[in-house]
Amino acid sequence: MKKIRIEKIKRKETIKLPYMLDFYPLEDEKNTRISQFFGKLREGHLTTTKCKKCGKVLWPPRIVCSSCFSDDLEWIDLGTEGELYAFTEMRLGAPLGFEEDVPFCIGIVKISGLSISARIDNAKYEDLKIGQKVQLKVVELDDGRVFYRFDAVK
Amino acid sequence: MRKVAIIGGGATRCGKREATWRELVQEAGKEMFENVDNISPKNIEALLVGAAQPERFVFQVHVAPMVAEYLGITPKKVIATTELMCASGQAAIRYAWACIASGMVDVAVAFGVEKMYMPDMAEAQTNMTCVLDREWDGVNGLSAPPFFAMTAQRHMLEYGTTKEQMALVSVKNHHYSTMNPLAQFQKEVTVESVLKSPMVAPPLSLFDCSGITDGAAGVIMVPAESAKKYTDTPMYLIGSGQASIGNVVNNLASITEWVPLKLAVEETVRTAKITLKDIDIAELHDCFTISEIMEYEAFGWAKKGEGGKFIKNGEPYIGGTIAVNPRGGLLGCGHPLGATAILQALDVLQQFRGEVPKGRYVSDAEIAVTHNLSGAANVHSLLAYSRN
Numbered sequence: 001m002k003k004i005r006i007e008k009i010k011r012k013e014t015i016k017l018p019y020m021l022d023f024y025p026l027e028d029e030k031n032t033r034i035s036q037f038f039g040k041l042r043e044g045h046l047t048t049t050k051c052k053k054c055g056k057v058l059w060p061p062r063i064v065c066s067s068c069f070s071d072d073l074e075w076i077d078l079g080t081e082g083e084l085y086a087f088t089e090m091r092l093g094a095p096l097g098f099e100e101d102v103p104f105c106i107g108i109v110k111i112s113g114l115s116i117s118a119r120i121d122n123a124k125y126e127d128l129k130i131g132q133k134v135q136l137k138v139v140e141l142d143d144g145r146v147f148y149r150f151d152a153v154k
Numbered sequence: 155m156r157k158v159a160i161i162g163g164g165a166t167r168c169g170k171r172e173a174t175w176r177e178l179v180q181e182a183g184k185e186m187f188e189n190v191d192n193i194s195p196k197n198i199e200a201l202l203v204g205a206a207q208p209e210r211f212v213f214q215v216h217v218a219p220m221v222a223e224y225l226g227i228t229p230k231k232v233i234a235t236t237e238l239m240c241a242s243g244q245a246a247i248r249y250a251w252a253c254i255a256s257g258m259v260d261v262a263v264a265f266g267v268e269k270m271y272m273p274d275m276a277e278a279q280t281n282m283t284c285v286l287d288r289e290w291d292g293v294n295g296l297s298a299p300p301f302f303a304m305t306a307q308r309h310m311l312e313y314g315t316t317k318e319q320m321a322l323v324s325v326k327n328h329h330y331s332t333m334n335p336l337a338q339f340q341k342e343v344t345v346e347s348v349l350k351s352p353m354v355a356p357p358l359s360l361f362d363c364s365g366i367t368d369g370a371a372g373v374i375m376v377p378a379e380s381a382k383k384y385t386d387t388p389m390y391l392i393g394s395g396q397a398s399i400g401n402v403v404n405n406l407a408s409i410t411e412w413v414p415l416k417l418a419v420e421e422t423v424r425t426a427k428i429t430l431k432d433i434d435i436a437e438l439h440d441c442f443t444i445s446e447i448m449e450y451e452a453f454g455w456a457k458k459g460e461g462g463k464f465i466k467n468g469e470p471y472i473g474g475t476i477a478v479n480p481r482g483g484l485l486g487c488g489h490p491l492g493a494t495a496i497l498q499a500l501d502v503l504q505q506f507r508g509e510v511p512k513g514r515y516v517s518d519a520e521i522a523v524t525h526n527l528s529g530a531a532n533v534h535s536l537l538a539y540s541r542n
Contacts (some may be wrong), residue, residue: 021280023295088307089353092352092360095276104295107304121402
């Protein structure tokens with residue numbers, strides 16, 4: 001019987017973290033109609049959209065009001081100081097791209113009447129308390145995209 | 155609306171399986187067809203496949219036709235995959251039910267399958283972190299354990315629930331799973347061993363969390379009027395409820411009270427024409443120990459905030475107020491996402507038939523409910539089954 005040859009084929013050892021596995025959103029105006037959110041965040045402002053017709057404050061930011069379907073929305077500033085409603089710490093089971101950060105704190109922050117989830121920096125789990133004040137912080141990725149976190153106020 | 159029956163089914167053993175997604179499908183499919191008389195793949199008019207994220211776990215979409223191909227099914231009325239994350243299997247049962255109840259279909263298979271073990275488990279964790287809104291919650295590392303950890307933290311703060319009470323849920327469900335050969339976990343745990351297990355996201359330890367699991371299961375469904383052609387002991391779908399409120403954390407009805415579950419319970423007892431007291435078995439979605447505690451409360455078996463006391467007093471054991479998770483729950487059996495609701499249904503069927511070991515048998519059970527929650531507990535899905 002003729003011997004079948006095994007040919008080794010080459011593939012790249014590593015690939016860049018593809019968009020599908022990147023948790024951070026695409027932020028520029030070519031990719032989203034809420035790019036202003038990220039532009040304002042870069043300037044230190046956490047904002048969201050409010051419906052000019054029915055007055056509903058919408059989180060996350062939208063292009064259409066989910067209460068009345070108006071697309072006449074305005075940007076409002078949520079301020080920079082919030083309060084911890086709940087918190088925990090990721091110790092096991094972090095996803096790709098976050099493994100190096102373990103352990104890290106995650107909280108639900110009350111800010112301007114909203115309850116938003118966020119990374120809580122500047123503290124260990126043991127140091128945090130419910131009701132603790134937290135301060136807006138902006139992080140920048142290598143590629144220039146920005147996202148919000150909060151620092152525990154000590 | 156026609157009344158609908160489940161006439162039988164089959165499942166794989168659950169756990170970390172040395173088998174591919176396709177092999178899990180074949181194992182469960184063989185069991186299912188061999189367990190039911192007078193029916194063959196050719197009779198199946200509808201196939202609904204509960205699969206939460208095959209596109210991530212096994213890099214495959216369009217999976218319902220693959221299940222059909224492997225099981226020799228050629229559906230001529232309905233075929234689709236159903237996705238509702240942890241409730242994907244229940245979605246399959248619900249749609250199969252609707253197909254038959256409406257008169258469109260006479261024989262349907264509700265199938266469920268998930269292969270969750272991957273060579274790199276960080277990739278599996280990545281998949282589990284795009285369940286909540288990926289750009290606004292997942293991006294903060296908010297997968298299920300941290301979310302339910304914060305739920306537990308608030309419940310402990312507001313109602314005095316303790317880690318020991320949560321651990322007791324794990325003790326109960328692992329106890330029952332030792333008597334379930336399909337279960338992933340076959341060993342008893344103690345309050346001490348739960349508290350000493352590695353911390354995942356405080357206050358939740360490893361044994362407060364259901365596992366990553368491979369598994370598959372399927373059931374065959376027909377109109378009630380023809381069920382006795384296939385078996386003397388079918389079970390009947392008698393009611394359901396399902397409610398969804400909000401999705402990102404900000405838009406949930408509440409963190410510490412599962413309003414959609416209360417609505418789903420009301421709808422289930424209304425449509426099944428039963429009261430809470432009529433329910434003999436409750437297969438509840440104990441993805442985390444705190445979940446089951448909050449479910450005792452949402453159903454109304456325990457007062458709001460007293461779910462911890464309810465387990466402390468042994469009320470959710472067989473012989474107590476209500477037998478909760480005599481199958482072993484997700485904590486004991488594992489949680490192969492798309493297959494879980496099908497496994498719950500199969501176990502209820504075996505309970506009604508008296509085919510489960512004595513130590514977890516609920517004698518003379520007539521009515522059972524099965525429950526699945528999904529996402530940030532913003533969606534709750536319930537089915538009610540009866541023996542007669």
